[in-house]
Amino acid sequence: MTTTQLYEGDVGELSAVTRAAALEALVADLRSPDPAVRDDRAYVTAARWIPDLDPAERQDLGDRMAAYFTDPALQARTFAPLVLARIVEAGCWSEMWWRPFADWYPAEQDLRGYDPALGWLHAAAHGADLLATLARHPGQDPQPLAELAVDRLLAPTDHLFDAQEDDRIAYALARILSRPDLTAAQSVAWLEPIAEIFRAGEPGPVPAWVSNTVRTLRMLYVLVDRGVRTRNTDEPPRPVTHRVQVLEALADTLTIVAPYMG
The missing domain is CATH 1.25.40 (Serine Threonine Protein Phosphatase 5, Tetratricopeptide repeat)
Structure with missing residues (x-):
């Protein structure tokens, strides 16, 4: 056979x-x-x-x-x-x-979505898919999941997401933020490292990894505002646990790099 x-x-x-x-x-x-x-x-x-x-x-x-x-x-x-x-x-x-995954995800250097010979690779998106799935696994602490997503976003790279990787990471974060056991403080604490990086930015071309992060947060804002659907199902959108606090924190963080929002 x-x-x-x-x-x-x-x-x-x-x-x-x-x-x-x-x-x-x-x-x-x-x-x-x-x-x-x-x-x-x-x-x-x-x-x-x-x-x-x-x-x-x-x-x-x-x-x-x-x-x-x-x-x-x-x-x-x-x-x-x-x-x-x-x-x-x-x-x-x-x-x-967990440790092999957590060591690999932010360290992967080749973030191409597609290669003509190898086909779909999608390291950033596929890692996000695992985070999104783990977000619904019973007993899983949601905080390390959000922190790992941030580590991936803030890892320097010259690759600009071009195959909706930002959407997939945003979806994973939204699923994580839908966990009912999260406190309000935990729901926004993961944003602080991003805010610190944004505050330290200098005039000039925007690095690819910063652009990737900004675009991810923008999509996350939409998901938090509208609710999160489970992919490939007819389930109604699920609200994140602390919607108002997360929206405010996302807006404050994005305003650092887009002051015209304020």
Whole structure:
């Protein structure tokens, strides 16, 4: 049976031996430089199979994806958070996966959305997708999630977001700010490092990473004002927990770099 034939079936229909081999092939294909193999085939299969894996298999797959954060292949690093997000949605999360992710996300240097040979890479957006998914995971402390999003935004880069990465990070922050266990102070404290950077700015061309941050906060303002929808569902928008305080803090922060707002 070819890998393509394996992927066409349901994982529950495979024998134990074939199932183990199929999962090994899936892990390998998730770092393939061929986007038709990695994105169109392996990731789609992973998203379909993960809910039907047993807990030990999901744990092992998560361990393998966490190890990919230090892989030399860019596409392996950038697809790891997507697969981990699907594992979290299936109810599995290990604290052992947090540190590899948190070390990688702000440190990744190649933030291109798309490469003609490798296809979609989207490190900033895919990391944000994992943050957004973790925001709804029971027992997850929301503060480190927001702080990690800020670390990504404030990490110097010459790459200007060009594939809606700012929207995806804003969405993740909005999901984090929707957590009911956040206090009003916690809902705005994550903005202070950004405000400090903005206050220290000097006249001249706006660095790409500052522009990325400003655009992210603008989209976040819209999401906080309008409410946050769960993607691919008909659920009504969910309000952030401390809407008024967050809107005021966002406006104050943006006014630092756009004083005509005041």
